[in-house]
Amino acid sequence: MIPVQEANTCVVGLQWGDEGKGKIVDYLAEHADVVVRYCGGANAGHSVQIGGQKYSTHLLPVGVLRPGKMNLIGNGVVLDPAALFKEIDDLLARGIVVTPENLRISYKTHLVMPYHMHEDAARETSAGGGIGTTRRGIGPTYADKMQRMTALRVGDLANEINLKAKIARVVEERNKVLKVLYDAPPLDWKDIFEKYRDFGRRMQPFIDDTTYLILQYAKAGKRIVFEGAHAALLDVDHGTYPYVTSSNCSALGVYTGAGVPPQIVQNFVGIMKAYCTRVGGGPFPTEQDNVTGAYIRERGNEYGTTTRRPRRCGWFDAMATRYSADLCGVSSIAVMLLDVLTGLNPLQICVGYKYRGKALPYFRADMDVLAEVEPVYESMPGWQGNISACRKFEELPREAQQYVKRLEKLVDVPIKMVSVGAERSATLMR
Ligand code: GDP
Ligand code: IMO
Ligand code: MG
Numbered sequence: 001m002i003p004v005q006e007a008n009t010c011v012v013g014l015q016w017g018d019e020g021k022g023k024i025v026d027y028l029a030e031h032a033d034v035v036v037r038y039c040g041g042a043n044a045g046h047s048v049q050i051g052g053q054k055y056s057t058h059l060l061p062v063g064v065l066r067p068g069k070m071n072l073i074g075n076g077v078v079l080d081p082a083a084l085f086k087e088i089d090d091l092l093a094r095g096i097v098v099t100p101e102n103l104r105i106s107y108k109t110h111l112v113m114p115y116h117m118h119e120d121a122a123r124e125t126s127a128g129g130g131i132g133t134t135r136r137g138i139g140p141t142y143a144d145k146m147q148r149m150t151a152l153r154v155g156d157l158a159n160e161i162n163l164k165a166k167i168a169r170v171v172e173e174r175n176k177v178l179k180v181l182y183d184a185p186p187l188d189w190k191d192i193f194e195k196y197r198d199f200g201r202r203m204q205p206f207i208d209d210t211t212y213l214i215l216q217y218a219k220a221g222k223r224i225v226f227e228g229a230h231a232a233l234l235d236v237d238h239g240t241y242p243y244v245t246s247s248n249c250s251a252l253g254v255y256t257g258a259g260v261p262p263q264i265v266q267n268f269v270g271i272m273k274a275y276c277t278r279v280g281g282g283p284f285p286t287e288q289d290n291v292t293g294a295y296i297r298e299r300g301n302e303y304g305t306t307t308r309r310p311r312r313c314g315w316f317d318a319m320a321t322r323y324s325a326d327l328c329g330v331s332s333i334a335v336m337l338l339d340v341l342t343g344l345n346p347l348q349i350c351v352g353y354k355y356r357g358k359a360l361p362y363f364r365a366d367m368d369v370l371a372e373v374e375p376v377y378e379s380m381p382g383w384q385g386n387i388s389a390c391r392k393f394e395e396l397p398r399e400a401q402q403y404v405k406r407l408e409k410l411v412d413v414p415i416k417m418v419s420v421g422a423e424r425s426a427t428l429m430r
Contacts, residue, residue: 001241002215002219002263002264004217004263004266005218005224005263005264005265005266006225006266007223007224008218008223008225008226008264008265008266008267009028009032009226009265009269010050010222010225010226010228010233010251010254010265010267010268011024011025011028011225011226011227011228011269011271012228012232012249012250012251012268012269012270012271012324012328013094013228013234013270013271013272013324014231014232014233014270014271014272014321014324014330014333015229015231015232015233015272015276015317015321015324016276016277016278016282017044017229017231017234017236017238017279017321017353018276018277018279018311019231019271019272019273019336020273020337020350020419021046021228021229021271022047022056022057022227022268023047023048023049023336023419023422023427024269024334024336024419025046025061025062025063025065025225025227026048026065026066026152026424027417027424028225029063029066029069031214031223032063032069032222032225033069033070033222033223033224034063034071034072034214034216034217034222035061035062035224035225035226035227036061036070036071036072036073036074036224036227036258037059037060037071037073037074037077037215037227037229037251038074038076038228038253038254038258039229039230039247039257039263040073040078040135040229040230040247040249041058041059041080041112041136041137041138041178041247042059042080042083042084042112042136042306043134043136043138043229043230043306043324044131044230044306045058045243045304045306046062046227046229046305047066047305047425048062049423049424050423050424051423052423053094055094056305057087058083058306059073059077059080059084059087060073060084060088060091060103061078062100062227063225063227063231064096064102064103065096066399067115070101070102070103070104070189070213070217071102071103072104072105072106072210072214072258073104073105073106073109073210074106074109074210074254074258074259075106075108075109075211075256076109076144076247076248076253076256076257076258077106077109077234077257078109078111078112078141078145078247079105079109079110079111079112079154080111080117080137080364081111081199081200082195082199083112083136085204098261099205100205103206104207104208105154105203105206105208105212106151106207106208106210106211106259107153107208107209108140108155109153109154109308110141110145110151110152110153111151111152111153111156111157111196113137113139113141113152113196114192114195115140115141115171115175115178115187115192116138116140116141116144117135117136117176118137118178119137119174119177119182120133120136120137120138120139120140121135121176122178122181122182123139123140123182126181126182130281131243131282132243132279132280132281132282133245133280134304134306134307136306138245138246139246141246142246142247143224143246144238147383149169150174151174152166152167152170152196154203154207155202155207156411157196157197157199157200158200158208159203160197163200166387167189167192167193167196168190168193169194171187171189171263172186172189174187174325175187176343184277185322189399210258211259211260214259214260215260215296218263218264219379224264224265226253226254226265227353228250228254230245230247230249231249231324232249232250232251232323232324232328232414233320233324233365235247235250235252235253236249237252238252238327240283240365240367240370241367242367243280243282243367244282245363249327250324250327251268251329252327253326254326257262267331267357268328268331269330269331269332269333269334270324270325270328270330270333270334270413271333271336272278272321272324272333272334272335272336272342272411273316273340274335274336274337274338274341274403274404275296275300275313275314275315275316275337275340275341276313276315276316276409277296277300277302277310277311278311279307279311280309282367283313283370283371284312285317285319285320285353285373285374285375286314286316286348286350288314288315289312292313293312293313293314294313295344296313297310297313297391299340299343300313300337300340301337301344315347315355315375315377316348316349316350316407317350317351317375318349318351318354318407318410318411319351319353319363319375320348320350320363321410321411322363322410324407325411325413327411329414330412331413332412332413332414332416332417333403333411333413333415333417334415334416334417334427335407335417335418335419336418336419337419338387338403338418338419338420339386339387339388339420339426340394341382341400342384342385342386343382343384344381345381346379346380346382347379347380347381347382348377348378348379348380349378349380349406350375350376350377351377351378352376352377353374353375353378353412354374354375354376355369356372359369360373376428378406380402380403380406381402382399383396383397383399383400383403384397385397387400388420388421390420391425391428392428392430393418393428393430396418396420396428404418413425414430415430416429416430417429418428418430
């Protein structure tokens with residue numbers, strides 16, 4: 001039996017992604033042995049700034065940036081081998097080495113195939129309009145996972161004869177669908193097979209049973225950080241459906257996605273920005289499509305790590321964030337990008353929603369309701385000056401301290417970390 005592992009932590013986004021999860025996972029990884037990704041795919045983009053150098057990962061856990069850490073890609077991830085190897089090669093060019101010594105991939109992880117990317121893009125541009133996906137083939141890959149007979153997993157790469165037959169069958173079928181629905185030209189199954197056969201050969205030494213590995217690490221007393229991607233409001237069940245991604249990317253997905261029992265992780269750290277952003281379509285009650293939003297976008301460099309799309313920016317939404325914090329059961333929070341708000345005065349915080357003239361008692365992850373809600377704002381005084389050099393909470397301007405304390409009260413979870421700059425060191429502990 002495995003006793004409760006108190007030292008392990010899962011990091012989860014509490015808004016619509018890009019809260020700065022990468023920075024906090026990197027921070028926690030310093031005192032951990034293993035970092036595990038459990039959901040999503042190359043639609044994620046996690047950036048860490050070390051000594052002025054910015055590193056971005058998409059599929060690899062950010063633990064690869066620290067020597068001597070083991071990194072695992074769990075079964076809940078959907079893996080595009082081309083994206084994985086590009087990431088590994090790009091990091092190598094910058095002196096970061098990823099080998100089976102520091103990376104293992106679950107044999108149960110599903111593969112993103114070229115036709116998934118075609119389907120994702122075709123759906124996005126189809127007459128019905130899209131979700132504003134990253135076009136990385138994420139939705140169609142998870143759909144095939146549930147469909148079962150048309151899916152391919154990392155483990156399938158080992159048997160090249162079976163792989164060939166399966167790719168031939170699935171591509172033939174998929175070409176018909178793509179032609180009828182989107183008038184797309186057919187894909188060559190042989191070409192796809194040869195590519196994936198070669199990917200498989202390169203991937204072989206990385207493939208492992210990650211559940212077994214995690215259990216062994218836990219028994220040996222190793223510390224594990226689970227790296228959430230995306231965020232609670234993008235969770236396929238609990239987010240602002242259908243404007244979500246296709247995985248259980250709130251905290252609730254960690255057990256199935258990493259393939260571990262509940263004893264392995266019971267400590268959840270929520271990550272939230274000091275304001276809100278969103279990329280792609282979907283409701284965003286506190287959006288500021290105006291000079292305030294533009295100010296936040298420029299100061300916060302709010303352009304997608306994966307797609308470079310400008311992110312939609314708006315005020316902090318305590319209704320939405322409290323819902324996520326409750327859902328994920330977080331016991332502490334890191335508030336990120338506080339420095340970005342410097343110079344805005346007054347600051348607004350959404351403390352409630354009005355829906356058809358009445359106050360809503362709680363956030364509702366329902367498109368129709370969210371499209372109609374009117375945010376109720378509370379004003380707070382802003383602050384001036386560069387706060388990125390502060391290393392103690394007490395060094396922050398009084399107004400910045402008050403702002404953080406107000407967020408803490410509204411979300412009802414202790415804010416234990418405050419981030420005041422992208423740099424690894426620009427993190428204050430409370
Ligand atoms: P993730 O997807 O949650 O890991 O977040 P991203 O990496 O996509 O986006 C967060 C961005 O903000 C990255 O470019 C980080 O380098 C940057 N960042 C993180 N924390 C801070 C902060 O406190 N201040 C500023 N100015 N930038 C930050
Ligand atoms: P990280 O881990 C921000 C959004 C997309 C789109 C929707 C569906 O960096 O926080 P998909 O390609 O997943 O089918 O797109 O989800 N989205 C993200 N937005 N950060 C992310 O990840 C995201 N992952 C998906 O913009 O609206
Ligand atoms: Mg991101």
